[in-house]
Amino acid sequence: MSEIISQSGLRQLVADRIAAGTIVSGPTQVKPKLVLYAVLGSPDDLLLEGFVRPDNSIKECVFPKQEELYGYRIQGNNIELTDGLTNDDLTNDDAPVPKQLVVAARPCDAAALPILDHIFNWDFKDEFYNRRRAATTVVTLACDSHGENCFCTSVGLHPAAERGSDAMLFELGDGSYEVRCITDKGRALFDGKTEESDKVGRADAGPEKKFDPETVRAFVDQHFEDPFWSQHALTCVGCGVCAFTCPTCHCFDIVDAGPSAGNARYRTWDSCQFPMFTAHASGHNPRAGQPSRQRQRILHKFSIYPNKFGEILCTGCGNCTRNCPEGIGVLTVATEIDHG
Ligand code: SF4
Ligand code: SF4
Numbered sequence: 001m002s003e004i005i006s007q008s009g010l011r012q013l014v015a016d017r018i019a020a021g022t023i024v025s026g027p028t029q030v031k032p033k034l035v036l037y038a039v040l041g042s043p044d045d046l047l048l049e050g051f052v053r054p055d056n057s058i059k060e061c062v063f064p065k066q067e068e069l070y071g072y073r074i075q076g077n078n079i080e081l082t083d084g085l086t087n088d089d090l091t092n093d094d095a096p097v098p099k100q101l102v103v104a105a106r107p108c109d110a111a112a113l114p115i116l117d118h119i120f121n122w123d124f125k126d127e128f129y130n131r132r133r134a135a136t137t138v139v140t141l142a143c144d145s146h147g148e149n150c151f152c153t154s155v156g157l158h159p160a161a162e163r164g165s166d167a168m169l170f171e172l173g174d175g176s177y178e179v180r181c182i183t184d185k186g187r188a189l190f191d192g193k194t195e196e197s198d199k200v201g202r203a204d205a206g207p208e209k210k211f212d213p214e215t216v217r218a219f220v221d222q223h224f225e226d227p228f229w230s231q232h233a234l235t236c237v238g239c240g241v242c243a244f245t246c247p248t249c250h251c252f253d254i255v256d257a258g259p260s261a262g263n264a265r266y267r268t269w270d271s272c273q274f275p276m277f278t279a280h281a282s283g284h285n286p287r288a289g290q291p292s293r294q295r296q297r298i299l300h301k302f303s304i305y306p307n308k309f310g311e312i313l314c315t316g317c318g319n320c321t322r323n324c325p326e327g328i329g330v331l332t333v334a335t336e337i338d339h340g
Contacts, residue, residue: 002201003194006176010103010169011043013193017101018043025061026103027054036103037061037109050103052147055323057247058102059116062132063269069128069254071264077269097131101189104141108152108163108317112247113138114273118309119250120290128267137185140163140165140179142203151331155213157315160203170201177201210331211338213312217302219337220295229291232333235326236290240271242320242329248313249276272296298333301311309315 017024023039027047037050071082085327117133120126143150143159152158162168167186169177178201179194181187243249253270257263270277270298273294278287287293305313314330321329 001196002199004172004176004182004197005169005179005190005194005197009193010048010177011046014040014043014046014101014103021224022099022101023061024101025058026105027051028165030268037105040103046103048141049144049298052145052150053106053108053143053317053319055319056245057112057317057319058094058105058138059112059250060246061100061102062113062129063116063135063252064118066266066268069265069267071262071265073279083118097135100132100136102136102138104169105138105165106317107140107159107161107163107165107168108157108315110138110140110245111157111161111315112317113164115248115309115313115315117310118251122308129297137166137189138164139167139186139189140167141169142171142201143206144171144202145204146207147318147322149322149329149331150207150316151210151318153208154210154334155312155314155316158203159206170203172199172201174286199322211334213302213334215338216298216334217306220299220303224295224299226338228239229295232328233251233290233338236273236294236328237275237325238275238290238293239325240273241323241325243267244270245319247315247317247319248301272300278314293335294328298330301330302334 014024014026025037026040027035028040028045029047030036030038033192035047036056036058037052037054040046073080074084116129120129146159152161152210157163160168160170162182166183166185167179167181167190169179172178173330178199179190181184181190243251249271251270251272254269255266255268257266273290275285277293287296301313305311318329318331319333321327
């Protein structure tokens, strides 16, 4: 037997969570041709069909674009923390972290969360990230179609992959969904909300495999200095959209906003595609142009991260190619490497 929920039942669940104070995010139509994951003000804002995937990712729910780490006051040689999450807060399990629910995430977004977990728990346990992550429940909607830039099957995933999800929804084609709970969080969320059925949901077969990641890895390891990178990066404008819309890119900067901006220390997203990312105080920049920055992005995803954590730093969502103003991205580069 399977468990099913109607679309109206799902929207009611969202309404109940919003009313209970949970921050609920999901795909929503923000402009005629733009679907983004965003905080839902109403269950009616949740978009469940008619698009391939949002143009951003759910990493924003656990790793915000900008977050205040703490405020501070400088008095002579003393610095006093004034607000934000202080060290005491970080060890206090009762300090408030809002509960979050992500609904109708794509499998390629959910699968990015365990990848990010490695990063934020490797040499230092990042409590800001960990506490948001612990407070977040992810309900994934299996894909019923794929776009031309999708390549999950090239990096070991597929449209029904469970990785990173607390529960999964599968379309039944009659306005309802099969619910498959994966974790205790998922089971708690759907407890008493589903009905038994003998129907089984469906998912898209996914895109054909488009490249072999081992071939890409071998190329980047053996072609650090290669004209390929200059040719490939000729049209890159260094906008960083590839990194900002990527579920797995995670680079950040720490900036101090001084007295005129309220004396606070912030963490903000950064990108290896920006010239300032590796600029030294001396003025020297070891990655002096877009070719070396593009090489770094591919090298990190297919060699550096896999060497350290045993998996590819990419879930095949296709956002970097889909959103790049020049059509560059992992799909474009990896396919070119593999097929010449
Ligand atoms: S690859 Fe595309 S999205 Fe990324 S920095 Fe270059 S132009 Fe921008
Ligand atoms: S590198 Fe590109 S395709 Fe891979 S997860 Fe990031 S945005 Fe998606």
